[in-house]
């Protein structure tokens with residue numbers, strides 16, 4: 001999607017502090033961290049919200065993103081962490097490209 005900020009980060013058109021990159025997703029530091037560790041895990045495919053995930057097509061994606069988040073939490077030295085999706089404007093979502101917040105404390 002051309003005017004999506006996270007698609008631009010996925011495509012390398014906007015720089016980000018990238019911590020992970022694979023076939024399905026990337027991860028980078030949140031620009032306004034709300035914890036000692038605040039990483040966004042973002043699928044490469046443009047999907048606006050978690051509510052748009054399709055049964056069958058995306059079944060593997062979220063599990064994979066959790067695996068990535070677990071590895072990053074360990075690597076970054078989180079003693080405890082929270083994994084969060086904000087869904088829709090009322091749910092606090094500001095960027096309409098699916099992203100998992102990994103917020104960790106050392």
Ligand code: 5GP
Nearest residue numbers: 005016028029030031032086092093094095
């Ligand atoms: P949301 O409220 O949509 O769940 O979270 C969006 C998150 O993206 C916010 O925590 C915000 O700080 C982060 N964010 C927004 N724009 C950028 C950006 O250009 N680069 C990075 N690294 N993070 C961003």
Ligand code: ZN
Nearest residue numbers: 004007046097
């Ligand atoms: Zn996008």
